[in-house]
Structures are given as C-alpha cells and as structure tokens.
Amino acid sequence: MIKHTDLGQTSEERKKALTSLIRNGVITLGGYKKAKIYGLLSCSSGKRMKTENRVFFKNEEEALAYDYRPCGNCMKEKYEEWKKKTSKVRTA
Template sequence: MKKNRYRILKNGKFILSEKPGKYAGWRPGKIFGRLDCASGKRMNKKNRVFFHSLEDAVREGYRPCKNCRPINQEDFKKIRHLVPEHRTLEKFYDRDTKKPAKNERR
C-alpha cells in the first residue's frame, strides 16, 4: 500500500513526511490556513505545502487565510516578534490588501 507523502516546508527546504503537518499553505499567494479550510481544499495540489507549526509558516513569509482565520489573538501574541511590522492581528491578516492609488479609485 502506497502512503501519502506531504511536502513540509521548513527553513526554506522541503521535507517529505507521511503526516501533513498542522497547517496547509498555497505557494503562489504565500497564504496558509487550517487543514479543513474550504479555500485550501480547492487549491491545486502542486501548489500546496504544509507546515508543522504556525511559527514555520510565518517564518517562511506566509500570511494567514482570511477565510478560515487560523490565528487567534493568543496565537498572534506568540508570533508577533516574527512580524513586528504588523502591530495587530487584523493588520497581519490584511498584509496583502492594497488600497488603490488615488488616481485608480472610482
């Protein structure tokens, strides 16, 4: 019987594992979420990566998914030192949200 092999991203390198880890990530958008996230389940498997911990995902430059919201305030306090530019949890979730320039607004 063939076992599933999951690509775990840690310290910039992929490790193959029989367990998926605690979080799943989408490589093109650098977004991570819970394993049961509806958005994550729709992603193309070739773009999927996994993380053993919240810290691993954040260190790799991934931001939390806005749909499944895998980080609560208590979690954010634990990882805030890794993202000092984001003073609040909401700012971390909105990291990639860009406001249109004045000339682009309608």
C-alpha cells in the same frame, strides 16, 4: 515546509503519506505557495487549490518564518491582526 508534490509520485501515495504526517503531528497547517497564504487543513479555500501549489507546515511559526500570511477565510482573527500590522508598516 513540505511541498505536496514531494510526498509521492501518485495521488494515492501523496494521500497516504499526508495522512501519516497529519496523524503524527508533523503537519498541522496548509499553505498556498503562489500567494504565500497559510491556513487550517480543514479550510474550504485550501481544499480547492491545485496539488502543485499546496505546501504544509508543522506550525504557525514555521509558516511565518517562510513569510506566509494567515488565511482570511479560516483564520479571520489572525488575518485581521496581520492586516493591521502590515498597514502600519506601509503608512510609516
């Protein structure tokens, strides 16, 4: 997991570093650390969050390893699967 704020001191430095990491395939998903949600980099919900709350993951396995859940906006099918799994755990 990479914190957005760790990518540089200024927004320009962070943008340059982030672009490089995305192009090189180091980052493929974004996350919201307060609610532990991950989703696509193109998600409209993710683009609205504050820099200090934004994290990045190489892949879905990494996001799940940090106990993040799929975004209900950009990853509807994966979110529904996650929701079903967690509701079964709660009722058991």
